Amino acid sequence: DQQVKQNSPSLSVQEGRISILNCDYTNSMFDYFLWYKKYPAEGPTFLISISSIKDKNEDGRFTVFLNKSAKHLSLHIVPSQPGDSAVYFCAASSLSYDKVIFGPGTSLSVIP
Amino acid sequence: KAGVTQTPRYLIKTRGQQVTLSCSPISGHRSVSWYQQTPGQGLQFLFEYFSETQRNKGNFPGRFSGRQFSNSRSEMNVSTLELGDSALYLCASSEGSSGNTIYFGEGSWLTVV
Numbered sequence: 001d002q003q004v005k006q007n008s009p010s011l012s013v014q015e016g017r018i019s020i021l022n023c024d025y026t027n028s029m030f031d032y033f034l035w036y037k038k039y040p041a042e043g044p045t046f047l048i049s050i051s052s053i054k055d056k057n058e059d060g061r062f063t064v065f066l067n068k069s070a071k072h073l074s075l076h077i078v079p080s081q082p083g084d085s086a087v088y089f090c091a092a093s094s095l096s097y098d099k100v101i102f103g104p105g106t107s108l109s110v111i112p
Numbered sequence: 113k114a115g116v117t118q119t120p121r122y123l124i125k126t127r128g129q130q131v132t133l134s135c136s137p138i139s140g141h142r143s144v145s146w147y148q149q150t151p152g153q154g155l156q157f158l159f160e161y162f163s164e165t166q167r168n169k170g171n172f173p174g175r176f177s178g179r180q181f182s183n184s185r186s187e188m189n190v191s192t193l194e195l196g197d198s199a200l201y202l203c204a205s206s207e208g209s210s211g212n213t214i215y216f217g218e219g220s221w222l223t224v225v
Contacts, residue, residue, distance in 0.1 A: 034213060034214075036216075041221075042218060042219070043116070043118075043202055043216035043217050043218045043219050044155070044202070044216045045216070046213050046214075046215060046216075049213055089154065089155060099145065099157055099160050099167075099168040099170075100145065100157070100204075100214055101157065102147070102154050102155040102157075103154060104153065104154035105154050105155075
C-alpha cells in the first residue's frame with residue numbers, strides 16, 4: 001500500500017513559468033513533509049520541508065503548500081529554470097514512524 | 113561539514129555472491145537509513161539504525177541486513193545476490209529525532225550479473 005503518492009510520473013514546463021508538483025498521502029499520522037531533487041547518478045538533495053503546523057513554507061524560488069484536510073501537498077517552483085530538470089521526490093514522516101517514506105517521484109523537464 | 117559518504121560508488125557482482133556497502137554519516141548524526149532505488153521505482157526503505165540499534169525495517173527479505181557501529185558508521189550486506197538486486201543503494205543520515213531532515217550520500221551502484 002503506497003502511503004505517499006505522486007500521480008504524475010512526468011511534467012514539462014517552459015522556462016520562466018511555474019512548475020507545480022503534487023503529492024498525496026494516506027496516513028494521517030504524518031506530520032513532517034519533505035521534497036528532494038534527484039539528478040541521474042546522484043543522491044537525492046534536500047530542497048524544502050514543512051511541518052504539519054504550517055500550511056506554507058517558502059525558500060527562494062521554492063514554495064511548499066500543505067493541505068492537511070485533503071492530505072495533499074504541492075511544490076511550486078517559480079520561475080522554472082532548465083537546471084531544475086530532475087526527478088522530484090515527495091516524502092513524509094511522523095513522530096511515531098522514525099522512518100521517511102518516499103513517493104515514486106515526478107520527472108520535471110524545463111524546456112528552454 | 114563533510115556530507116554522507118558511501119563506498120564503493122560502483123561495483124559488479126555475480127549472482128550468488130554477497131556484498132557489503134559502507135556509509136559514513138554526517139558528523140554528529142546518529143541515525144542512518146538505507147534505501148534502494150531501481151530503474152523506474154521510487155526510493156524503497158530498507159532499514160534505519162540509531163545508536164547501533166535497528167529501529168525500523170522495510171519489506172525486504174532477510175538477505176538484506178545491516179549494522180551500525182559506535183561511531184555511527186553503517187554497513188549493509190546483501191547475501192546470495194540475485195539479478196533483481198541490481199540497483200542504486202542510498203544511505204541517508206539525520207540527527208535521529210522525528211522531524212529531522214535526512215541527507216543522502218551519492219549512492220552505491222550495484223550491478224549483479
